[in-house]
Amino acid sequence: MKYLCLVYAEEASLHSLPDSPEDDECQAYADSLAESGHMLGGEPLEPVRSAVTVRVRDGKTSVTDGPFAETKEQLTGFYLVDARDLNEAIRIAENIPPARVGSIEVRPVRELQVNGEG
Amino acid sequence: MSISRHIEALYREESRRVLATLIRLLGDFDLAEEALQDAFAAAVTQWPVDGLPDNPRAWLISAGRFKAIDRLRRRARFDASLEELALRFEQATEMPDLDLSVEDDRLRLIFTCCHPALSEQARVALTLREVCDLTTEEIASAFLTPTPTVAQRIVRAKAKIRDAGIPYRVPEKSELAERLDSVLQVIYLVFNEGYFPSSGDAPTRADLSSEALRLGRLLLSLLPEPEVAGLLALMLLTEARRAARTDAAGDPVLLDDQDRTLWDRVLIAEGEKLVEQALRSRRFGPYSLQAAIAAVHAEAARPEDTDWEQIVGLYDVLLRAAPSPVVALNRAVAVAMRDGPEAGLALIDGLLADGGLDGYYLARAARADLCRRAGHIEEARAGYREALALCQQGAQRAFLEKRLAALDVESAAR
Structure with missing residues (x-):
């Protein structure tokens, strides 16, 4: 199964806590997941102040400043992984370095129900 | 025994085992439950004719699996993807080492x-x-x-x-x-x-407790792990007091006031054996420690025989293993039993000041009780009223009200 591990943390303190991970450590973990065949993709994100939110209503596009929801913790990166089951996905998530200072939301990827095949 | 009675007995003894295996084979709870019902229904019609199979459990699992394949086939007429699934189950002949x-x-x-x-x-x-x-x-x-x-x-x-x-x-x-x-x-x-x-x-609701046991x-x-033994011991040692826990009117009776001859010695013996087993393993945790505390209570023929020194010691270890305000509260009450109510009051007041026990009526009730024992009747009265304001449960409320009424008698006697 595919799981998306969403890394949430308080941006203001993400890089300044005693347990905060260095980029080197994050890169090394991503490399190890790639090596074991679990990694499908993943990136760290620029802070939310760089975000825009796009909506289309009645055919009209509106673009607003900032993230969709104001929350205490922000989305700071993601890993798309391939895991045997939720237990393996949890094991992958608990080793994502920022799990020590933030939290990781593990979401199964939904298969789109596309008609017209076979 | 008639075959239908036999099937009934088999359902009680085996249905959860058969279900557990069907869930693994079919990978779906609902499909497995339907398959289980189908398998027993098939047994009811076939066994009286064909006789009891040699291994009824294997028969039921196998019948359930085939019935599930049938169900998928019928549904496949509306959803083609199910045909593939049915085919896969059919080809998976894997039924090794069933037992x-x-x-x-x-x-x-x-x-x-x-x-x-x-x-x-x-x-x-x-x-x-x-x-x-x-x-x-x-x-x-x-x-x-x-x-x-x-x-x-x-x-x-x-x-x-x-x-x-x-x-x-x-x-x-x-x-x-x-x-x-x-x-x-x-x-x-x-x-x-x-x-x-x-x-x-x-x-109390005995049916739920016996289900938990x-x-x-x-x-x-x-899974013979120490903490599993510890939890079972804790439940047995608690359950052993059930008959003494309420009076004839159904109101709760405190540990100190319980008629200890009503405690179930068979359950206590079983619980004590499990506690020892868990503690000996050196891999025990909070449940084993709580069970050990219950076992110390069970050993005392009268409340005044209780080894409070040992109980405080066990609470010290428990507080390190699983720190929580409620454990700290229980430890404070044990200290009060060992060193007197004022020592316990000092600890409880510290805990209440920390805020972790806000809204917890037992903390207010425990404090009120220590005030009563220390002779601070007015403070005790205020404490029981605070506890009542926080307590929703009928029998516990009645108990607190009785304590409050007893205070009036006590203060009149002074």
């Missing part, structure tokens, strides 16, 4: 129903439904919850198991401790709801 894997399947079922990705309420409902075979109505009435609410919890939990990929597996060694915690928590919650109902007017025994037989 060995069946016990593993029961453990898998328990771990899946108690997976921490499910909410606590969902874990409880699903475990009672799938592992204990209580009906949705029985679960709803035991927890004073509307039946549709419980039904919806179970449906959602099954959907989450499917959609989130919660595996049907016994956790690996590295995850076992954490996953086992989640299982023990569910069992203890069921036990406590039977022993100290959180709402309603009945002082059954689960504890089953888990220990499948």
